Amino acid sequence: MNVVELVEVTKVYELPRGSVKALDNVTASIEAGEFISVMGPSGSGKTTFLNIIGCLDTPTEGTVDIGGENINGLDDEALTKIRRDKIGFVFQQFNLIATLTALENIEYPMILKGVNGHEEKSKELVSSVGLDEELGENKPNELSGGEQQRVAIARALANDPDIILADEPTGNLDSKTSKDIMQLLKDTNERGKTIIIVTHDPQVASYTKRTFRLVDGRIDSDGVFL
Amino acid sequence: MIFFEFAKRNLARHKFRSVLAILGIVIGVLAITALGILGNSVQLAVSEQLCMIGNELVVYPYGEEAISEDNFKKIEKVAEAIPVQSIGDKATLNGESTFVMVYGMRSEDIPKLLEKEAGQFLKHGSLNCMVGSRLADNYELRVGERAALQSQKPRIVGILAERGVGFDISPDNAIIVSDKMFDLMYNTTGYNSVIVKVEKIEDVEEAREEIEARLNKKEEVVMVMELKMIVEGIKGLFNTISIFLLGIGAISLVVAGVSILNVMMMSTVERTKEIGVMRAIGTSKRGILRMFLFESLILGAIGGVIGAISGFGAGFLVDVLILHEASYLFAPSSILYVFVGIAFGVGTSVLSGLYPAWRASKLKPIEALRHE
Ligand SMILES: Nc1ncnc2c1ncn2[C@@H]1O[C@H](COP(=O)(O)OP(=O)(O)OP(=O)(O)O)[C@@H](O)[C@H]1O
Numbered sequence: 301m302n303v304v305e306l307v308e309v310t311k312v313y314e315l316p317r318g319s320v321k322a323l324d325n326v327t328a329s330i331e332a333g334e335f336i337s338v339m340g341p342s343g344s345g346k347t348t349f350l351n352i353i354g355c356l357d358t359p360t361e362g363t364v365d366i367g368g369e370n371i372n373g374l375d376d377e378a379l380t381k382i383r384r385d386k387i388g389f390v391f392q393q394f395n396l397i398a399t400l401t402a403l404e405n406i407e408y409p410m411i412l413k414g415v416n417g418h419e420e421k422s423k424e425l426v427s428s429v430g431l432d433e434e435l436g437e438n439k440p441n442e443l444s445g446g447e448q449q450r451v452a453i454a455r456a457l458a459n460d461p462d463i464i465l466a467d468e469p470t471g472n473l474d475s476k477t478s479k480d481i482m483q484l485l486k487d488t489n490e491r492g493k494t495i496i497i498v499t500h501d502p503q504v505a506s507y508t509k510r511t512f513r514l515v516d517g518r519i520d521s522d523g524v525f526l
Numbered sequence: 527m528i529f530f531e532f533a534k535r536n537l538a539r540h541k542f543r544s545v546l547a548i549l550g551i552v553i554g555v556l557a558i559t560a561l562g563i564l565g566n567s568v569q570l571a572v573s574e575q576l577c578m579i580g581n582e583l584v585v586y587p588y589g590e591e592a593i594s595e596d597n598f599k600k601i602e603k604v605a606e607a608i609p610v611q612s613i614g615d616k617a618t619l620n621g622e623s624t625f626v627m628v629y630g631m632r633s634e635d636i637p638k639l640l641e642k643e644a645g646q647f648l649k650h651g652s653l654n655c656m657v658g659s660r661l662a663d664n665y666e667l668r669v670g671e672r673a674a675l676q677s678q679k680p681r682i683v684g685i686l687a688e689r690g691v692g693f694d695i696s697p698d699n700a701i702i703v704s705d706k707m708f709d710l711m712y713n714t715t716g717y718n719s720v721i722v723k724v725e726k727i728e729d730v731e732e733a734r735e736e737i738e739a740r741l742n743k744k745e746e747v748v749m750v751m752e753l754k755m756i757v758e759g760i761k762g763l764f765n766t767i768s769i770f771l772l773g774i775g776a777i778s779l780v781v782a783g784v785s786i787l788n789v790m791m792m793s794t795v796e797r798t799k800e801i802g803v804m805r806a807i808g809t810s811k812r813g814i815l816r817m818f819l820f821e822s823l824i825l826g827a828i829g830g831v832i833g834a835i836s837g838f839g840a841g842f843l844v845d846v847l848i849l850h851e852a853s854y855l856f857a858p859s860s861i862l863y864v865f866v867g868i869a870f871g872v873g874t875s876v877l878s879g880l881y882p883a884w885r886a887s888k889l890k891p892i893e894a895l896r897h898e
Pocket residue numbers: 313314315320321322340341342343344345346347348349
């Protein structure tokens with residue numbers, strides 16, 4: 301089954317000084333369990349592509365199906381539920397909630413969804429992303445970048461989503477830590493999660509099995525790295 | 527409740543700012559509560575007096591001449607009337623000489639107007655006297671002792687209860703004697719005032735008109751003072767004062783509200799990115815709205831409770847200092863102001879939080895996420 305199905309998707313941003321075509325007639329299918337990187341020059345539409353899959357943005361034209369469900373025309377409340385239940389986000393700047401401890405950050409999506417036993421599950425997730433259990437009580441500003449990104453990945457996995465979306469997840473990390481994080485994402489993919497990563501770094505892309513290249517909002521080629 | 531927890535922690539994150547916002551509410555609520563309680567206590571105090579003497583009229587002679595026996599008879603036809611003779615005189619009490627008011631009243635009228643603290647009231651035609659509580663205290667007078675007035679030495683048979691300054695008579699610093707004794711000592715004719723008591727407070731106006739009609743037919747002979755009028759004038763004045771004071775409280779609450787609005791706007795802007803993240807990972811608009819409303823609710827509740835408690839304390843102080851009486855403080859209508867204060871504090875705060883909360887909840891997730 302295709303977990304992501306984009307058909308002839310165009311995204312136009314209207315600006316005072318004219319319109320910007322961030323995505324231009326993009327068609328793409330992603331199967332469940334794929335590990336994908338999205339590459340391309342700055343401003344080529346990578347983040348826009350990811351945001352549309354992540355139900356943060358809606359296309360100007362074209363249809364989008366996520367997890368078999370068409371999301372065109374869904375209202376804010378429905379899109380919010382899809383983000384909460386079917387999508388996990390990992391950001392370049394980690395974006396943990398500053399007032400919550402690491403464990404609480406991981407629990408938060410489960411609390412939103414009303415999952416039982418979120419305390420136990422968050423502890424399991426902490427160890428599954430290779431973090432010391434004691435660090436669970438730390439606030440984000442008491443963690444290193446790599447540790448924060450591990451927490452962010454655990455948070456993304458909290459509600460057992462269909463897809464993990466990561467926009468330059470190693471962009472703020474040194475190369476050693478980047479490798480650790482990519483290894484963690486690779487392991488996560490091997491346990492069955494669909495993962496899409498936006499990156500500028502070929503090293504990062506080499507962990508993935510397929511690469512989308514974007515140029516000026518168009519998908520240029522489908523490459524397979526092995 | 528997760529959003530309540532968020533609200534608490536976000537407020538704790540900026541303690542100084544939160545404390546300042548709370549302080550604004552505290553001041554506003556304190557003002558409203560304290561001033562409300564004070565105004566209410568004054569009203570209660572005045573109303574109490576109004577009930578006691580509001581059904582009285584006092585008739586004074588218009589010119590120098592006292593009210594004649596004839597005129598008194600005319601007054602008596604309108605309603606129950608108590609003739610009073612009075613004069614300022616030098617008395618010797620316990621060996622010390624001092625100026626006192628001397629009232630001459632018919633013995634049977636005295637208990638209608640005054641209460642006694644010790645001893646007896648005067649018997650009909652008695653040649654004894656009663657003394658006011660202040661005099662008794664100051665000169666350590668006891669029942670059975672004698673006072674010296676003119677050439678007489680009336681025995682003190684009773685001490686009056688404290689009554690305060692009255693519109694009719696002020697007995698605290700006075701010696702009360704029977705009409706017979708008064709005539710014996712001063713040999714005057716007529717009365718210095720006549721106190722008229724009507725049955726119901728509503729009849730006061732009619733009685734006054736009737737007395738004036740009967741006595742002031744040809745020329746102004748008497749002047750009728752209506753206590754109800756005076757007391758109501760005072761009541762109205764205090765009413766105006768307390769509304770004015772409440773207005774000051776309300777203004778300080780508005781200022782507090784604006785400062786909360788300001789603080790909340792600041793924090794929505796500062797936290798735009800975080801709101802974006804929360805929305806991205808599945809927080810609903812309602813969740814964001816709640817988080818911010820809880821923040822303003824917490825500010826308002828803390829400020830309101832602290833303000834109301836200190837307002838109650840301030841009301842207590844002022845009551846004791848100005849009214850010398852704290853019992854009005856625990857009247858239900860005074861206690862009500864504590865809750866009115868809290869309600870205004872919470873209300874102002876939540877109202878001020880409404881717009882920032884609404885704006886925060888309306889933020890588009892991707893735009894909020896791009897915010898740095
Ligand atoms: N919210 C927006 N409003 C207006 N224009 C936008 C908006 N988001 C993106 N764009 C424009 O759309 C184009 C694609 O942007 P996008 O962020 O998808 O690029 P990107 O490939 O992620 O770039 P980078 O590698 O620098 O992150 C750019 O020209 C950008 O200026």
